């Protein structure tokens with residue numbers, strides 16, 4: 583065990599604890615007492631957020647459980663990450679991404695996000711969907727997707743992007759600038775779903791090729807795990823100016839300059855070129 587690099591052990595623990603947090607998220611929904619608290623405008627927190635959060639934090643701070651570790655341990659850890667020490671790692675946790683959708687019953691949009699960053703870059707991540715249904719017959723709920731830099735992704739089947747330009751964006755946090763940015767893309771379809779995790783899943787599963795949100799509102803914990811998984815699959819997540827967010831412990835939490843993600847660098851470049859400069863300036867100067 584001890585010769586397995588820390589990053590891989592931590593990713594394995596995250597897979598396991600994300601599964602447990604997902605069960606908590608489902609159980610709160612079954613009980614029906616969501617305990618909704620409004621933190622700010624359009625910004626809610628439920629009992630599920632709080633309990634899942636406690637579970638993840640307590641567990642990551644404790645011993646690593648053995649069962650799920652075995653699943654991911656065969657991964658080849660990239661050379662540059664083999665010697666990483668605990669104090670070099672920042673873990674960004676979103677116990678429940680897509681809280682608006684959770685309260686409104688769009689349960690498949692809900693994810694549990696654990697992102698692992700080293701030297702300010704997301705290098706590994708877990709996206710767990712507590713309410714994912716594989717098939718109608720199969721009663722099992724939930725699935726866990728993971729990614730590790732230079733090693734790949736797992737827990738789902740990666741699919742090529744759609745033939746025409748499909749953009750995914752917010753369902754519950756739009757505004758005129760967000761819409762103006764979408765208009766500039768000349769997309770054939772716009773898919774409005776909740777959560778940064780679920781939107782990146784749209785990209786990974788071939789349902790959309792670009793994720794665009796030209797607004798502040800997302801935080802580092804919304805994008806760290808999705809960025810890690812997307813980049814392990816060959817994609818790219820930046821702000822709308824094309825700059826990577828930094829995930830060091832002292833970085834500001836808000837992603838002030840929005841989100842632009844794509845399944846590959848070419849599509850990311852396309853979107854970056856099409857976005858009007860004045861719009862980029864608007865966000866950058868806020």
Ligand SMILES: Nc1ncnc2c1ncn2[C@@H]1O[C@H](COP(=O)(O)O)[C@@H](O)[C@H]1OP(=O)(O)O
Pocket residue numbers: 623624625626676678679680681682751752753754755756775776777778795798799800801804
């Ligand atoms: N205006 C906002 N206020 C609070 N959270 C926001 C806002 N915009 C985005 N977010 C967070 O970013 C995620 C992605 O945004 P969206 O679903 O609108 O595309 C949301 O799930 C939400 O995280 P959370 O649900 O964890 O509070």
Ligand SMILES: [Mg+2]
Pocket residue numbers: 676678679680681778803804
């Ligand atoms: Mg979130």
